[in-house]
Each structure stands twice: as C-alpha cells, then as structure tokens.
Amino acid sequence: MKILIVTPESLPYAKSGGLGDFAYSYSKALAKLGEDVSVILPLYKQIRMKHPEVMNGFYDQYDFRMGARTQGCGVFHVFRDGVHFYFTAMDRFDRDQMYGYGDDKERFACFIMAVNTFLTRHNDYDVVHCNDWQTAVLPVLLTYNPKKIKTVLTIHNPAYQGWATRDDLMSYFNLQPGYYDSGYVRLGDSFNYLKTGIMSADKINTVSKTHAEELLHDHSGFGGIGAIIDWCRHFDFSGIVNGLDIDIWNPATDKHLAANYTYADYAEKKAINKRAIFKALGMDENFTGALFSAITRLSSQKGVDRILSLFPHLKERNAKMIIIGTGEMEGEVLYQALKYPEVYLVKRYDEDLAHLLYAASDFFLMPSYFEPCGTSQMIAMRYGTLPIVSNVGGLNDTVFDVSKGATANGFTFYNGDPLGCLNAYVRAMDLYDAHKLDPLIQVGMAGDYSWDKSAKQYLALYHSIDWK
Helix, strand or coil: CEECCCCCEEECCCCCCCCHHHHHHHHHHHHHHHEEEEEEECHHHHHHHHHHHHCCCCCEEEEEECCCEEEEEEEEEEECCEEEEEEECCCCHHCCCCCCCCCCCHHHHHHHHHHHHHHHHCCCCEEEEEHHHCCCCCCHHHHHCCCCCEEEEEECCCCCCECCCCCCCHHHHHCCHHHHCCCCCCEEEEEEHHHHHHHHEEEEEEEHHHHHHHHHHHCCCHHHHHHHHHHHHHEEEECCCEECCCCCCCCCCCCCCCCCCCCCCHHHHHHHHHHHHHHHHHCCCCCCCCCEEEECCCHHHHHHHHCCCCHHHHHHHHHHEEEEEECHHHHHHHHHHHHCCEEEEECCCCCCHHHHHHHHHEEEECCCCCCCCCCHHHHHHCCEEEEEEEEEEHHHHHHCCCCHHHHEEEEEEEECCCCCHHHHHHHHHHHHCCCCCCCHHHHHCCCCCCCHHHHHHHHHHHHCCCCC
16 A cells, blocks of 8 residues: 655654654654555755755656645655655745745645645655645545545644634645635635534544544534544544654663663663653752653643642652743743652753753653643653543543552542542652552563554554445
C-alpha cells in the first residue's frame, strides 16, 4: 500500500507539538511494517536553515491556481529512516515561525492546494492521510481526482479548526459557494476547514479511544464539532491511541542521560540523573527528596492552575518541582514560582534537558482538562517516572491508578474534582515516603508503548474503506 501522510509538521525537521512526533514516529513504524510511506509538509524557513541538505533534493516545480491568482511551488525530497519526505517550497512559509500569523488560513490553503497539485502530477498513492485543520480541506478536493484515493483525517486537537469565509472557498480552493450554502463546509457563519475534512474524508479518527467518546458526547464544546461527528459521521469515527518512538525514548540507550538504566538498576541510576539535572540548573545537588516535573505548554488546557495549586505543599513533604515549558500562562507560572524556592521554571523548550528530566523525576504532572492523547505520560512511565493525570482522553487510556491493582502504573483523578490533583499528589507522596512505589514503576517500565500495535490499527482502518 502506498501512503502519503499530509501534515503541517514532522520531526526531525519541524515540530511545535505532538503532531510532529506523530508524523515521524508513525511513518517510520509503517516503513518497518513494509509499507511504502511518504510524508509531505511545508518547507519552513527553519528547515532550510537547520537542514540545508533538504535543498539538494530538488524533485518538482509547478504552478497552481487559487481563484484569480497563480501560485508557484517547488518540491524537494529526502529519503530518511525508510520514509520519503517531501517539502513544498512557497514564499508564505519563508518566515521565522511555523504558525501564529494572521494569514495562516491562506498560508495553509496554499499548502493544501500544493499537495492537491502534487497528487495530480504523482497520482499513484492509495491512501492520503491528513492531519488537523491545516490539511483538512484536501479530502474534498480529492473527490475531483480522476483516481479513487482513500482519505483519512486524524484530529489531534479539535480546539484548532481553521475559520474562513464563504468567499474563501473560491479564492483559495476553487470551490463553488454551494458547498457553503448547503451547510457542508459551514459551521456557524463561517467556512470551517476541520468540518470540511470531517464531512469529506472516508474515515475520521482521533488519537485515543476515550477522546473519541468525549467528542461524540460533547455537542457544545469546540464550536459544536463533536455534534457534527456524532450526527453525520458517527460510524466512520474511531479512536486509535498514539505510540512512542521507542528508539528515541529508551532509558537504556538515551544519549541525553547522565546514566542509562533498566528496571534492574533504575533506583541508583535515576539518582545520578537527578543530581545531574540539579547541577545543570544550579540547584542543590545533595537534595534526596521527591522530584516532581512537568514538561508542557503552559496553558489552561494543560491544567497549569492545578500544577500551581501544588506549589505551597512541596516544602511540607520535602519535595521539589521542575517545569519546562512556554505558553500564555508562563508569566503567572513565573510569578508564583518566585514565591517558592522548591520550584524551578525553565521558560523554554529544551529537548536535551527534557530527556534528562524524565529520567531524573519521581513523578510527572499532566493534570490536563482535555488531552486527546498525550505521549509525555508514556515517556514518563518508560523512564520509571510515575504520572499524575486527570482521567481524560489518552491519559485515561494509558494511565491506571494505584487502586487498580496489578495494572496500576500511576495516579489518576476525576477531571471534575477541584481537589483531585492535590489528593493525587498526597497519595503519591504517602507511597513515596513508605517506599511502596516499586510495583507501579515496574508495570510502567514494562509497558508496550511502541507504534507497532497502533500502526497496524491504522492499516486496518485504511483497508476498511470501501473502494466503491
């Protein structure tokens, strides 16, 4: 099967969040299963600067129409890790940041149209797998392709949808306004990219079973997108939990660690990593209490207020906390952290430090209000660090509370409980002080977090699409 994964980002070239991990690790997993897999993404300025080798792989050049305008596009190609990577080069992506511009809807319309033209010129793919709003209009365009191509849309975060106007249908995508007037692509009073993909893709999925159920039952959140899925595509919608790239996230081989380890020697080696990160951050290297960590976008969605609520309780339990992240709440986090010497904030994303922090920590905080999947909790467990999570989305599918007996690998709390995170913290510290965490750590480190099972579920989803 020949598969094209269409994504706004992918490691090792461009990443702003979990989608970048998904595209890279999933495509590699497909290649290992013997599939012919390609990934296509925009050629951002940061890719040109950090990966100049990409520019040596010129592949194609063409123009396409967007309403009354003509847009030029170059395509570059790299073969890496068994995967074909294609990059669409257009002036709108030659900027310092990947996202966050006022014309993002037009920029990614250009990307969608570039990929659509790419597919008419290289028309030998069996499946086109789109991801999030930035690619979601492509399935409706492919209904005009002379070759039948199976299409899948994965919703990684329904909070971002791509809002445009009725006129943008023609000026961006050469589509008639009837699509809007009929309600097919309209949500409220806007042309909605994500709804367009939901209505037109052969299959739709999200990145965990629990989050799929949450969307089907939530008819008012996210602009009502869950109601659209429930009423119009209920039986074409499913949840497949993400996996991890276990080649990258492996405490036994991770080159970012001060000491590698397995379950057999985790206690001794995690202590070495704890001292290493304390030294790197200028903290007390002789501290031997519990270390809590959070590596997250500092936003309300991620439950940052819940993390803040723990600050006053750290000293009384001889615990410290290290937070790595940026976001709209970073000012509040910094303001509160300055009050508590037990808290250290790293106000940037540092990949090397993140690896070390996973290995050094005793507990990992992920108290999100919603979390479609999340991979940080799986990384933490693989590194012998026990997650403390709310029971939402992929957290509910992967973390099982200490009360669950033999399957327990962390601490969970009910999302609607205002004191749930604090109570989970207390329960975690009680077991830490009593030296009763080994069974949970063993279950967590022994878990299978690889992409193998999930990749096979995606292949089954592709094969389930009716060609008729």
